[in-house]
Amino acid sequence: MGEILSNYDVLAAFWGTIKLSLLGTFGALVLGTIVAVLRLSPVRVFQWIGSWYVNTFRNTPLTLLMVFSILGLTFILGLQLNTQDLNSNAFRWAAVMLAVYHGAFICEALRSGVNTVPAGQAEAARAIGLTFGQSMQHVLLPQAFRGSIAPIGSTIIALIKNSTVAAVIGGGEAANLMSTVIENEGSRFSVFLVFAIGFVILTLPLGLFFTSMSRRLAVKR
């Protein structure tokens, strides 16, 4: 185990994982909120766009999305996120795909959060003359966010772990290094242990944090 840590730059690889996860989480929260609003909006077309988004991206394996981002989007459609450097192009696409994929889950988490808000709240908001946007912004989403902390937490933790899938396009993170180590050292148990522990260190505190948050922020009813 010590040998792996001294021969390979495990910390740098996990730093890649952390960067990827942060970018992905930020993007997923933004995208997820937008899509949730679309799905709840009065405009039919927006609802269709929202449900199309969720159905497509929630239902495709992330591995395929990652491969498509390079094979399809970069090479066939010519959408490069960094024209100078293929490696950073792959890294950025990996972050985008993580955001796109988990955005669908965030949207569903928010929707189930909205479902826990009593209908009277929405009715009251409308009764005092708030528009759709205002009642979303001031009444529903704040409560929905608090009500859906647990599923959102699960999604973010899943995102961190799913960042390993970026290895299929050489995204430059922990799983990428793991395949290099396995290639050179063979698939030994200690190799897995190093990387498993790394992920436990990253995600376990986060899981505990979200659990306590969901308890503290729960809307008392």
Next chain:
Amino acid sequence: MSAQSVLFDAPGPKARRRHAILAVVGAVLAVVALYVVVRKMQTANQLQGYMWEPFLTDRSVWRDYLLKGLWGTIKAALISIVFAAVFGLVFGVGRLSTIRPVRWVCSVVVEFFRAVPVLIMMIFAFGVYTRNGVFANDLNPLAAVVTALTLYNGAVIAELVRSGVHSLPKGQGEAGLAVGLTTGQVLRSIQLPQALTAMLPALIGQFVTILKDSALGTAITYTELLTWSKTLGSAFTNTVPAYIVAAILFITMNYLLSRLAVTVEKRLNRRGKTAGGAVAAAPLPGGAPADATPA
């Protein structure tokens, strides 16, 4: 879906016109995007006949590759869904237990399995099974896939159960206790049914995750849809089309699963309408189309 109908008024003539214009603009944009994609694929040599024809003309494509892959995926997913649901229910209820040690043990188990990546668990389980010969050699990959998917997704489902119960109005449990039910009975007959209904959208998401994550089995020699479509791509030199077909198959499968769950959700809602309070669906004014946005 329930919140929608109370969020805004029925659109008037002006709003309807605006919506119609938006619809046309959206449709035009979609057609343009599709055209660009097709043109680009053509210039990239991805639309040649030999790449796509086998899917229609060659029975071997389906018989020897895709159907085998589909069966592998579905088999692993079904077993895992059943186990994960049981695991999640047991440990979710365990975390709500009034007995402190039970609560602690369940919490530790759930938090741990939520923290480790599925892939790493899969590889670990596979190593343990093969070294100790727990199952027959050909069964080890499937067993490892099922184990990893069950532990991880079961832990997530446990979380859903717990947070679902917590999000219920307090009065529900108190009322149950007041009429003389035990805490177990309150949980079983009052809180759990409502919590599961409220958390159903997220729960469906989890089942779909299981179906998709079975694709990670590729890494431990479990042969499922993704593995077979890769092999197919090599044999017919049509990697990109093979992946597109695989994606369509995955989306269709998962979509059907979601639809099924939505139907179930609706039925649950209808039943729980009178008792559900905050959680179950609000009565729909004038039978408005609640399901404009299928999940």
Next chain:
Amino acid sequence: MKVRQIGAVLAASVLTLGLAACGDSANDSDSGSGGDASGGTGKAVKIGIKFDQPGLGLKQGEDYTGLDVDVAKYVAKELGSGEGDITWVQAPSAQRETLISTGQVDMIFATYSITDKRKETVSFAGPYFIAGQDLLVRGDDSSITGPETLTGKKLCSVTGSTSAQKVKDKYPGVQLQEFGTYSECVAALVSKGVDALTTDNTILAGYASQEQYKGKLKVVGKTFSEERYGVGIKKGDTALCEKINTALTKMVDSGDWQKAVDANLGPAGFKVDTAVNPPKPDACS
């Protein structure tokens, strides 16, 4: 636990006995008629191959084709197992050691380079082919003639592979795109997303030989490493190793080896490096 361990030991010893017995019968057939086992009445054997490497190990419908497959069939026949007795098992690169050490396969023919590191966990018979790292480019591309002309070009390889690491270290001016499998790299090469693909020349020649890629892809033909393909077997099984080596020598002497190489790698005009091929098997240890 204890019972299971004893069971495992018993099973292992029975297996070894079985293999030894099988080896004997193969010896007999060496002197007599070698081809009588081809039907499927001999001893069952599980062989690990690649399922997705054209020219080496490829599943085509219900059949398996490629150099690795042909060599495996020949060796199996010499060991007393006909084609019908062989169970083909998919052996992805990262799983090869596990498959052998857990007994899921008896032999592995899967572009398996002999290295000292791997010898710590498995034993090798052979080698049966000496390959080398090379480049695959589009047929009309004459600007790439070797690794030193790659500067500023886009190169593709498989995540974590030795080939990728080597290029990264030696030629830092190259842009490297990594994918999970070579098929994806080939698709990227055909759609002009990358300019070259690097890995063993055998794998490259296999792709270039595929019907649909004829004339569109070519192997540059300037190797810059040596990969000695061996047959992976359980560690320390020298008896089996000797048998396989005998079979491999016989395959080369009879001309069947050359036939298999020509049929599987030849169509794209790939030249086998005759200075090192066909190789002499290493001594078993």
